[in-house]
Protein backbone atom coordinates (compact mmCIF):
# COMPACT_ATOMS: atom_id res chain seq x y z
CA UNK A 701 0.00 0.00 0.00
CA UNK A 702 2.13 2.92 -1.15
CA UNK A 703 1.24 6.58 -1.41
CA UNK A 704 2.13 8.39 -4.61
CA UNK A 705 5.75 9.42 -4.48
CA UNK A 706 6.42 13.09 -3.82
CA UNK A 707 8.76 14.61 -6.39
CA UNK A 708 12.24 14.63 -4.88
CA UNK A 709 15.42 12.65 -5.18
CA UNK A 710 17.01 14.19 -2.16
CA UNK A 711 17.13 11.36 0.34
CA UNK A 712 20.21 9.82 1.99
CA UNK A 713 19.46 6.28 3.08
CA UNK A 714 21.66 5.17 5.97
CA UNK A 715 22.14 1.42 6.24
CA UNK A 716 23.99 -0.24 9.15
CA UNK A 717 25.10 -3.74 8.19
CA UNK A 718 26.50 -6.61 10.18
CA UNK A 719 26.74 -10.13 8.73
CA UNK A 720 23.78 -9.87 6.34
CA UNK A 721 25.18 -11.68 3.29
CA UNK A 722 21.87 -13.45 2.66
CA UNK A 723 19.81 -10.28 2.31
CA UNK A 724 22.05 -7.30 1.71
CA UNK A 725 22.05 -7.38 -2.09
CA UNK A 726 18.26 -7.67 -2.34
CA UNK A 727 17.79 -4.82 0.12
CA UNK A 728 20.20 -2.59 -1.77
CA UNK A 729 18.41 -3.23 -5.05
CA UNK A 730 14.99 -2.53 -3.51
CA UNK A 731 16.25 0.70 -1.95
CA UNK A 732 17.97 1.92 -5.12
CA UNK A 733 14.79 1.22 -7.09
CA UNK A 734 13.14 4.05 -5.15
CA UNK A 735 13.51 7.21 -7.28
CA UNK A 736 13.78 9.43 -4.19
CA UNK A 737 17.14 7.92 -3.18
CA UNK A 738 20.03 10.27 -3.94
CA UNK A 739 22.63 8.22 -2.05
CA UNK A 740 22.95 5.15 0.14
CA UNK A 741 25.43 5.46 2.95
CA UNK A 742 26.24 1.86 3.83
CA UNK A 743 28.25 1.22 7.00
CA UNK A 744 29.61 -2.29 7.29
CA UNK A 745 30.36 -2.97 10.94
CA UNK A 746 33.26 -5.39 10.35
CA UNK A 747 31.16 -8.22 8.97
CA UNK A 748 32.89 -11.59 8.89
CA UNK A 749 30.55 -13.54 6.59
CA UNK A 750 31.48 -12.06 3.20
CA UNK A 751 28.96 -9.19 3.38
CA UNK A 752 31.66 -6.58 2.84
CA UNK A 753 32.88 -8.30 -0.33
CA UNK A 754 29.31 -8.30 -1.71
CA UNK A 755 28.97 -4.62 -0.82
CA UNK A 756 32.31 -3.71 -2.43
CA UNK A 757 31.23 -5.29 -5.71
CA UNK A 758 27.87 -3.54 -5.69
CA UNK A 759 29.47 -0.18 -4.85
CA UNK A 760 31.73 -0.49 -7.92
CA UNK A 761 28.74 -0.62 -10.24
CA UNK A 762 26.40 1.86 -8.53
CA UNK A 763 27.56 5.41 -7.98
CA UNK A 764 24.88 6.18 -5.39
CA UNK A 765 26.40 3.70 -2.90
CA UNK A 766 28.87 5.26 -0.45
CA UNK A 767 30.52 2.39 1.39
CA UNK A 768 32.23 2.72 4.77
CA UNK A 769 33.68 0.03 7.00
CA UNK A 770 34.43 -0.07 10.71
CA UNK A 771 37.75 -1.74 11.58
CA UNK A 772 36.08 -3.60 14.46
CA UNK A 773 32.47 -4.43 15.28
CA UNK A 774 30.96 -1.59 17.30
CA UNK A 775 27.20 -2.06 17.00
CA UNK A 776 24.19 -0.69 15.15
CA UNK A 777 24.30 2.63 17.01
CA UNK A 778 27.93 3.26 16.13
CA UNK A 779 27.26 2.40 12.48
CA UNK A 780 24.26 4.76 12.40
CA UNK A 781 26.33 7.58 13.90
CA UNK A 782 28.98 7.10 11.22
CA UNK A 783 26.32 7.01 8.50
CA UNK A 784 24.44 10.07 9.74
CA UNK A 785 27.65 12.11 9.89
CA UNK A 786 28.38 11.29 6.21
CA UNK A 787 24.87 12.03 4.85
CA UNK A 788 24.64 14.90 2.40
CA UNK A 789 21.06 14.94 1.05
CA UNK A 790 18.33 17.09 2.60
CA UNK A 791 16.44 14.16 4.13
CA UNK A 792 17.93 11.21 6.03
CA UNK A 793 16.18 7.83 6.24
CA UNK A 794 17.31 4.82 8.28
CA UNK A 795 17.09 1.40 6.64
CA UNK A 796 18.05 -1.99 8.16
CA UNK A 797 19.96 -4.44 5.99
CA UNK A 798 17.52 -7.29 6.37
CA UNK A 799 14.26 -7.74 4.50
CA UNK A 800 11.97 -7.06 7.46
CA UNK A 801 10.99 -3.61 6.20
CA UNK A 802 9.76 -2.59 2.76
CA UNK A 803 11.31 0.35 0.84
CA UNK A 804 7.95 0.68 -0.95
CA UNK A 805 6.89 2.46 2.25
CA UNK A 806 9.33 5.35 1.63
CA UNK A 807 6.73 7.44 -0.19
CA UNK A 808 4.35 7.38 2.76
CA UNK A 809 7.18 8.01 5.21
CA UNK A 810 8.46 11.03 3.30
CA UNK A 811 5.11 12.67 2.70
CA UNK A 812 4.72 14.52 6.05
CA UNK A 813 8.18 16.09 5.64
CA UNK A 814 7.79 16.97 1.97
CA UNK A 815 4.40 18.53 2.57
CA UNK A 816 5.95 20.77 5.23
CA UNK A 817 4.10 19.28 8.20
CA UNK A 818 6.88 17.32 9.92
CA UNK A 819 10.56 17.51 10.79
CA UNK A 820 10.80 13.81 11.67
CA UNK A 821 8.70 10.75 10.82
CA UNK A 822 8.78 7.39 12.61
CA UNK A 823 7.40 4.19 11.10
CA UNK A 824 5.05 2.02 13.16
CA UNK A 825 4.34 -1.69 12.76
CA UNK A 826 1.44 -1.49 15.18
CA UNK A 827 -0.94 0.88 13.42
CA UNK A 828 -2.75 0.79 10.08
CA UNK A 829 -3.80 -2.11 7.90
CA UNK A 830 -0.40 -2.94 6.35
CA UNK A 831 0.59 -6.59 6.33
CA UNK A 832 2.63 -7.92 9.24
CA UNK A 833 4.22 -11.30 9.76
CA UNK A 834 3.05 -12.70 13.09
CA UNK A 835 6.00 -13.68 15.28
CA UNK A 836 7.30 -13.62 18.84
CA UNK A 837 4.79 -12.56 21.53
CA UNK A 838 7.40 -11.78 24.22
CA UNK A 839 9.52 -9.85 21.75
CA UNK A 840 6.58 -7.63 20.78
CA UNK A 841 5.61 -7.20 24.44
CA UNK A 842 9.20 -6.09 25.15
CA UNK A 843 8.96 -3.58 22.30
CA UNK A 844 5.70 -2.21 23.64
CA UNK A 845 7.15 -1.91 27.14
CA UNK A 846 10.19 0.01 25.86
CA UNK A 847 7.88 2.27 23.84
CA UNK A 848 5.81 2.90 26.99
CA UNK A 849 8.92 3.87 29.00
CA UNK A 850 10.07 6.11 26.18
CA UNK A 851 6.66 7.81 25.95
CA UNK A 852 6.58 8.37 29.72
CA UNK A 853 9.78 10.38 29.54
CA UNK A 854 9.23 12.21 26.25
CA UNK A 855 5.46 12.75 26.62
CA UNK A 856 5.03 11.58 23.01
CA UNK A 857 2.39 9.00 22.12
CA UNK A 858 4.41 6.82 19.76
CA UNK A 859 3.28 3.26 19.15
CA UNK A 860 6.59 1.72 18.00
CA UNK A 861 9.74 3.39 19.27
CA UNK A 862 11.93 0.46 18.14
CA UNK A 863 10.87 0.38 14.46
CA UNK A 864 13.77 0.73 12.05
CA UNK A 865 12.19 3.32 9.76
CA UNK A 866 13.00 6.79 11.03
CA UNK A 867 13.18 9.81 8.71
CA UNK A 868 14.52 13.28 9.51
CA UNK A 869 15.45 16.55 7.96
CA UNK A 870 19.22 16.18 7.74
CA UNK A 871 19.97 19.35 9.67
CA UNK A 872 17.82 18.11 12.55
CA UNK A 873 19.40 14.67 12.97
CA UNK A 874 22.91 16.05 12.49
CA UNK A 875 22.26 18.66 15.18
CA UNK A 876 21.71 16.11 17.98
CA UNK A 877 24.67 14.44 19.65
CA UNK A 878 24.14 10.68 19.61
CA UNK A 879 26.30 8.51 21.86
CA UNK A 880 24.88 4.99 22.02
CA UNK A 881 26.82 2.26 20.19
CA UNK A 882 24.36 -0.62 20.30
CA UNK A 883 20.59 -0.97 20.08
CA UNK A 884 20.15 1.75 22.75
CA UNK A 885 20.43 4.16 19.81
CA UNK A 886 16.66 3.86 19.13
CA UNK A 887 15.41 5.36 22.45
CA UNK A 888 18.28 7.83 22.37
CA UNK A 889 17.24 9.15 18.96
CA UNK A 890 13.60 9.47 20.02
CA UNK A 891 14.46 11.20 23.32
CA UNK A 892 16.88 13.67 21.78
CA UNK A 893 14.69 14.51 18.79
CA UNK A 894 11.71 15.01 21.14
CA UNK A 895 13.78 17.42 23.21
CA UNK A 896 14.42 19.66 20.19
CA UNK A 897 10.70 20.37 19.90
CA UNK A 898 10.68 18.98 16.34
CA UNK A 899 7.30 18.19 14.74
CA UNK A 900 7.06 14.39 14.79
CA UNK A 901 4.68 12.24 12.72
CA UNK A 902 4.07 8.50 12.78
CA UNK A 903 3.24 6.47 9.67
CA UNK A 904 2.04 2.86 9.32
CA UNK A 905 4.55 0.49 7.72
CA UNK A 906 4.48 -3.17 6.78
CA UNK A 907 6.71 -5.69 8.55
CA UNK A 908 8.06 -9.05 7.46
CA UNK A 909 9.84 -10.12 10.66
CA UNK A 910 12.48 -12.82 10.46
CA UNK A 911 13.16 -15.54 12.98
CA UNK A 912 16.46 -15.96 14.82
CA UNK A 913 17.15 -18.96 12.55
CA UNK A 914 16.72 -16.59 9.58
CA UNK A 915 19.40 -14.23 10.93
CA UNK A 916 17.76 -11.90 13.42
CA UNK A 917 20.39 -10.80 15.97
CA UNK A 918 19.62 -12.15 19.43
CA UNK A 919 20.07 -9.10 21.61
CA UNK A 920 19.71 -10.99 24.89
CA UNK A 921 22.19 -13.75 24.06
CA UNK A 922 24.89 -11.28 23.09
CA UNK A 923 25.14 -9.55 26.44
CA UNK A 924 27.43 -6.84 25.10
CA UNK A 925 24.73 -5.89 22.63
CA UNK A 926 21.83 -5.88 25.09
CA UNK A 927 19.71 -2.83 24.37
CA UNK A 928 20.62 -0.59 27.26
CA UNK A 929 17.86 1.66 28.44
CA UNK A 930 19.25 4.96 27.41
CA UNK A 931 19.75 7.36 30.36
CA UNK A 932 16.98 9.45 28.79
CA UNK A 933 14.43 6.77 29.64
CA UNK A 934 15.89 5.39 32.86
CA UNK A 935 14.04 6.23 36.04
CA UNK A 936 16.08 8.89 37.90
CA UNK A 937 16.84 6.60 40.88
CA UNK A 938 19.11 4.33 38.82
CA UNK A 939 20.65 7.00 36.65
CA UNK A 940 24.35 7.95 36.72
CA UNK A 941 25.53 5.60 39.47
CA UNK A 942 28.99 4.14 39.07
CA UNK A 943 29.69 0.49 39.95
CA UNK A 944 31.37 1.62 43.19
CA UNK A 945 28.31 3.60 44.08
CA UNK A 946 26.02 0.65 43.41
CA UNK A 947 28.17 -1.64 45.60
CA UNK A 948 28.10 1.04 48.29
CA UNK A 949 24.29 1.18 48.11
CA UNK A 950 23.96 -2.59 48.40
CA UNK A 951 25.88 -2.82 51.70
CA UNK A 952 24.16 -0.16 53.74
CA UNK A 953 25.33 -0.41 57.34
CA UNK A 954 23.61 0.70 60.50
CA UNK A 955 24.04 4.47 60.61
CA UNK A 956 26.40 5.84 63.25
CA UNK A 957 25.44 9.25 64.53
CA UNK A 958 28.03 12.03 65.09
CA UNK A 959 27.99 14.77 67.73
CA UNK A 960 25.73 16.99 65.63
CA UNK A 961 23.34 14.17 64.79
CA UNK A 962 24.97 13.64 61.38
CA UNK A 963 25.60 10.13 59.95
CA UNK A 964 29.28 9.14 60.00
CA UNK A 965 31.43 6.26 58.70
CA UNK A 966 28.66 4.47 56.78
CA UNK A 967 28.62 3.45 53.19
CA UNK A 968 25.72 5.80 52.78
CA UNK A 969 27.71 8.83 53.91
CA UNK A 970 30.71 7.72 51.80
CA UNK A 971 28.34 7.30 48.87
CA UNK A 972 26.92 10.77 49.37
CA UNK A 973 30.41 12.30 49.65
CA UNK A 974 31.62 10.40 46.56
CA UNK A 975 28.55 11.43 44.63
CA UNK A 976 29.05 15.06 45.61
CA UNK A 977 32.63 14.91 44.34
CA UNK A 978 31.59 13.32 41.05
CA UNK A 979 28.53 15.42 40.43
CA UNK A 980 29.52 18.97 41.26
CA UNK A 981 26.52 21.09 42.01
CA UNK A 982 24.35 18.16 43.12
CA UNK A 983 23.10 17.92 46.68
Ligand SMILES: Nc1nc2c(ncn2[C@@H]2O[C@H](COP(=O)(O)OP(=O)(O)O)[C@@H](O)[C@H]2O)c(=O)[nH]1
Pocket residue numbers: 716717718719720743744745773774775776777779780795796797798800915916917918
Ligand atom coordinates in the same frame (compact mmCIF):
# COMPACT_ATOMS: atom_id res chain seq x y z
N1 LIG B 1 26.45 -2.04 12.24
C1 LIG B 1 25.86 -3.00 12.93
N2 LIG B 1 24.66 -3.31 12.57
C2 LIG B 1 24.09 -4.30 13.25
C3 LIG B 1 24.70 -4.98 14.33
N3 LIG B 1 23.83 -5.87 14.78
C4 LIG B 1 22.73 -5.72 13.98
N4 LIG B 1 22.93 -4.79 13.07
C5 LIG B 1 22.07 -4.33 11.97
O1 LIG B 1 20.98 -3.70 12.55
C6 LIG B 1 19.82 -4.03 11.81
C7 LIG B 1 18.81 -4.61 12.74
O2 LIG B 1 19.21 -5.86 13.22
P1 LIG B 1 18.16 -7.02 13.52
O3 LIG B 1 18.91 -8.21 13.97
O4 LIG B 1 17.28 -7.20 12.34
O5 LIG B 1 17.38 -6.40 14.76
P2 LIG B 1 15.88 -5.91 14.91
O6 LIG B 1 15.21 -6.02 13.59
O7 LIG B 1 15.96 -4.50 15.37
O8 LIG B 1 15.33 -6.81 15.94
C8 LIG B 1 20.29 -4.95 10.67
O9 LIG B 1 20.51 -4.16 9.53
C9 LIG B 1 21.59 -5.50 11.18
O10 LIG B 1 22.49 -5.82 10.14
C10 LIG B 1 26.01 -4.62 14.67
O11 LIG B 1 26.64 -5.16 15.57
N5 LIG B 1 26.54 -3.62 13.92
Ligand SMILES: [Mg+2]
Pocket residue numbers: 796798800916
Ligand atom coordinates in the same frame (compact mmCIF):
# COMPACT_ATOMS: atom_id res chain seq x y z
MG1 LIG C 1 15.54 -6.54 11.68
